[in-house]
Amino acid sequence: MTSSIKMGRSVGYRLRRTWPWLVILPFLLFSLFPVYWIILTAFRPRNDIFQSPVALLPTNLTLDNIRTVWFGTSSNEPVVNFLGTSLFVGVCATVIALVLGVACSYAIGRFRIGGTFLPTFILSFRYVPAIALIVPFFMLYRSLGLLDSYTGLILIYSLFSIPLIFWLLLGYVEAAPRELEEAAYVDGAGHWKAMYHVALPVLMPGIAIAAVFTFIGIWNEFVLAYQLAGNKVATITVYLPRLRTAIAELYGEIAAASLLAVLPGILFAAVMQRFLVRGLAFGGLK
């Protein structure tokens, strides 16, 4: 069983494939349609929104909805107040969580303290969502007088973010070459200096990713923000449903406020995809 091979008429080659797009494009349409709808509704005048059947393509456009939520009305405060609260709480909690979480990840990833128990303990927090613990947290906060306070909300957010940061950073710490710090020790640096001047700069990409994840997670959070705070300290996620429960349904306003609220997330998706493809799959297998 032998054979001769002939390649004639000038064989050329170029990569080309179409079938994957038959799956990707419809799905992309499904994924983006609601986003499109938010944007469209946010810029649509009331008459066009409340039309049956509603037009699927852009009709008249207006800035009224944006203006209404931005400056507020007699019944609703300006959206900026809530965005501001979300931003303030998010930034404070992210910073605190990073300081704690990075230190903890570095300590455990580099010096292996606590054997296998400690990492397992920290990672197991990922299995228990806030909703499962909201009742005891509410009672705890009520007895501590922390309900509806910036301190209370920032505290719970920062502590709840530590496991996430640990989960994201542990791989980075383990992958960073130990020799760098050892060289610093040989050069006379102590542990603190070696960590600050050598290890942290190397971990910076991971820390940046952890910061973005943490912030977006807090920005989007609802249960804790609603039940442990929500009156004096009200975030954007607490504000949005208020528009829905009003007597008149405020589609345009909801869409306009939602649009402002999803912008950080969209930026996040744009920045994060490179990391996500590999990072999540491997992180998940730990």
Added chain:
Amino acid sequence: MSFGAVEALKGINLEIPDGAFAVFVGPSGCGKTTLMRVLSGLEMQTSGDVEIDGREMNEATPAERGIGMVFQSYALYPHMSVRENLGFPLKMSNMESAASISRVEEVARILQIEHLLDRRPNQLSGGQKQRVAIGRTIALDRKVFLFDEPLSNLDADLRVEMRLELQRLHRRLGSTMVYVTHDQVEAMALADMIVIMRGGAIEQVGSPEALYRDPANLFVATFLGSPKMNLMSGKVTEAGQSGARFVLGSGAEIALDRPVRAAVGDTVTLGVRPEDLRVGADVIALPFETEMVENLGPTGFAYGSSGEDRMVLQLLRHDGAFVVPQTAVHTNPGAIRVFGSDGIRLTEPFEPQAPESHQMQRATA
């Protein structure tokens, strides 16, 4: 990434005769792997035809082409035992299980891996994996075997051993084999037909001997052979039917009694292989200044310069010691190849070209 770097191919025309051991060789990115993948049916060409055994195979799947393939990383299925790996192509061809079982054992016997049948790939050594990979390709009767750098993950000793084993396999099966490598030593050792590629095009096709003796251009000349062919820049001072004369950068003069397709005043490159240079009298003398001697045991190399040109010559032992050149090295006109400023060889080949079927023309399209 999902696929290895895929290079473009430009106007390939190639015929590999029945039962040949053809080696595609070239630097990385030259298109050799893509050419093999197009041949195998793993990738579809965008133009041109692929024919196997006289049948047009342009749209055929790898299986329909009757092709077996061994991959660089062996590509054993990690979740299957050796037995299941060997049986996989049989299962895919819907062979009944009794026949399949006996065939797997037969293949295992041929390759002496019977004791490994129940292991997983991650429990095998590199050489054992290699055998299983070969076993998987010969489990079904194939017309053509393709090898994609199959030895590059092995250590040096094992590589030599497997090289011999592949040649033995080729002799026993008598099948057409196509082998891709970036290692010119492997190409020289294994091939009876070498296809040298660069930039998606074929540079030259021929037997190892023919390519080594008569490289069609500077690329082929310097690609084959280690250390590389010495190159010297020169100018044509005389050119005619009976021969030509050159003056080199070093001031040396060289006369050839063969015709050279060049005109007086042309800048050319003259090439001479390290083993064609010697210490002691010969027709051509070149100034040489030794800078360093490398002792490799059976042979040695002297590195130095001749005028502006870097040169290396292979040293021979004389009474147990290497003879190192003092001020000059010598060679004869027959060892000199001349290349034009575009790199194309200007002298006629030393021996008649290989048989017609090995032929190939640089694509004009």
Added chain:
Amino acid sequence: MRGSRRFAWILATPSLIGLVAISFVPFVFMVKTAFQKFSPNPRIPPKWAGFDNFWALLDDPQFLQSIGTTLIVLFVSLFFQLTLGFALAWSLYHIRKGRSVIISLLLIPTAIAPLIAGLVWWMLFNTKYGAINSLIGKLGIDPIQWTITMPYALITIIVATVWQTVPFVAIILLGGLTTIPPEILDAAKVDGASRRRELRYIVLPLMKPFFLVASLFMVIDLLRIFEMPQYLTSGGPGNDTVVMGMYLFKLGFTFFDLGRASMMSLLYVLVLSIIGVLFVRLMRTRKAEV
């Protein structure tokens, strides 16, 4: 170096104290409350009630229904998450040009707050002014009362869930696919495997651990859904789409039955812990196999 462990403990201790504070303290609170009976009058202190809250939950048709609803949403969504997610991942795996842009776009729903997802789909599924009815109207289908009739209300929750999570699942699975050496897939083709058999015998078996990881993430995610269905169907029609998270919230903060709510929290945490432990076991055996 000397003092390394001391240094490490100094770094880790603040986090560990914090984590203990948000786990053991509420856990103790929860366990204590789960076995107490609360009077509607806040001045009367709660009394020890033994397993009363537990039995009361088991007798509570709304509790049982919320579990049923959650499980339906969970299994149907998981089916679509894994199948669509894999189809998407397998497609993304085969393109090179524009892949990163596509992934960025696909990830947008993942980054949107579940609350907003609920609100947007609520608008989209509105009977009179929703885009979905407008869309199907173009195909000649009469308007459907999506969020206020069964089984459509459940479907809307599943659609919104699938919308938010499939890209994430696809990315996890794509990460898994990139760990399969491409040569193995080539080898399967050379060995004569059709596209279908390549998937069945090579790709899917090798992807098992990644399917497991994705499933775990999704199960946990699906067990905690709350604000998305809350603002999409509000549990309606009737209580037909009340999921566990919503019922827990109702028990605690609408009925203010903290005892029963704590008991439900306790069960919640137990179930999640069991899933977590099972998962870790499963991953270990798989790792040992491959």
